Amino acid sequence: MNVKMMVNQQAAAAMVMATAANAAKESPLKEVIRVADVVKRFPGKHAVNALEDVSLSIREREFVSILGPSGCGKSTLLRIVAGLVPHSEGVVQVNNKAITRPIPEIGVVFQTSNMLPWLTVEQNMMLGAQLRKIPKECIAPKVRELTRMLGLSGFENNHPHQLSGGMRQRASIGQILALDPSILLMDEPFGALDALTRDLLNVELLRIWQERMQTVLLVTHSIQEAVFLSDRVLVMSARPGRITHDIAIDLPRPRRPESIKGNPRYGEYIAQISQIMGVY
Numbered sequence: 001m002n003v004k005m006m007v008n009q010q011a012a013a014a015m016v017m018a019t020a021a022n023a024a025k026e027s028p029l030k031e032v033i034r035v036a037d038v039v040k041r042f043p044g045k046h047a048v049n050a051l052e053d054v055s056l057s058i059r060e061r062e063f064v065s066i067l068g069p070s071g072c073g074k075s076t077l078l079r080i081v082a083g084l085v086p087h088s089e090g091v092v093q094v095n096n097k098a099i100t101r102p103i104p105e106i107g108v109v110f111q112t113s114n115m116l117p118w119l120t121v122e123q124n125m126m127l128g129a130q131l132r133k134i135p136k137e138c139i140a141p142k143v144r145e146l147t148r149m150l151g152l153s154g155f156e157n158n159h160p161h162q163l164s165g166g167m168r169q170r171a172s173i174g175q176i177l178a179l180d181p182s183i184l185l186m187d188e189p190f191g192a193l194d195a196l197t198r199d200l201l202n203v204e205l206l207r208i209w210q211e212r213m214q215t216v217l218l219v220t221h222s223i224q225e226a227v228f229l230s231d232r233v234l235v236m237s238a239r240p241g242r243i244t245h246d247i248a249i250d251l252p253r254p255r256r257p258e259s260i261k262g263n264p265r266y267g268e269y270i271a272q273i274s275q276i277m278g279v280y
């Protein structure tokens with residue numbers, strides 16, 4: 001084969017690879033969460049209209065955050081998607097199936113740890129799988145790997161009260177990840193932690209997301225956190241909550257605080273969202 005033929009073959013191979021890469025880039029990812037025209041009323045003496053015509057769509061492996069004023073219905077929306085709270089009107093689907101109760105594909109992390117105080121970190125991380133009758137030998141290697149990944153090696157036999165707040169929250173995330181959910185719903189998971197621990201855990205969360213690529217829906221009060229982590233930020237109005245803005249965050253990945261926080265676009269997104277939310 002002469003040199004010209006080799007060059008032509010290489011060029012053709014490069015073109016095929018580029019076309020495949022473009023096709024992969026352009027092929028729309030599957031819609032995983034679909035919320036359409038959802039209304040939520042809490043009836044009773046102090047009836048509350050919490051959500052009004054909320055619609056959103058989240059695709060496979062997207063990281064989406066929800067911001068909004070206190071009481072606008074962010075947690076209610078998350079709990080509806082999780083199947084923990086029924087909605088009054090509209091459609092809520094996960095992987096094309098109507099959500100009427102919690103399903104194994106969805107893991108939920110709340111602000112406070114769900115760990116049982118009388119069990120160790122490892123026992124807590126095994127618990128969900130045991131309740132689902134998954135054999136111990138299947139779950140044990142996964143729990144060991146998660147313990148390492150979450151920086152909890154050496155603390156497996158500690159009880160929750162023997163951990164710092166940040167470690168407790170990491171262990172709570174481990175409890176959920178041990179069940180291998182394809183969708184992670186998080187309600188202010190680091191809200192009770194100090195700013196430094198929160199920043200560190202955000203970096204951890206991105207690393208976990210990048211390694212496992214779950215679809216993530218996060219409720220947060222922090223504009224910085226939402227911009228740093230997300231592919232899209234949804235902003236809700238005051239109650240009854242509606243989604244008023246859907247902002248694509250076009251910052252490069254992988255994201256590290258030192259590279260992102262110096263990026264002028266990071267500052268611009270924060271300014272834009274602060275203005276939308278009326279906070280400066």
Ligand SMILES: Nc1ncnc2c1ncn2[C@@H]1O[C@H](COP(=O)(O)OP(=O)(O)OP(=O)(O)O)[C@@H](O)[C@H]1O
Pocket residue numbers: 042048050068069070071072073074075076077239
């Ligand atoms: N179980 C309930 N019964 C009655 N009203 C409720 C219930 N849960 C939530 N609400 C009301 O629904 C509205 C939305 O509450 P929700 O907790 O979803 O807001 P939020 O945006 O998550 O608030 P925050 O940012 O302060 O955590 C509030 O007015 C709240 O009082």
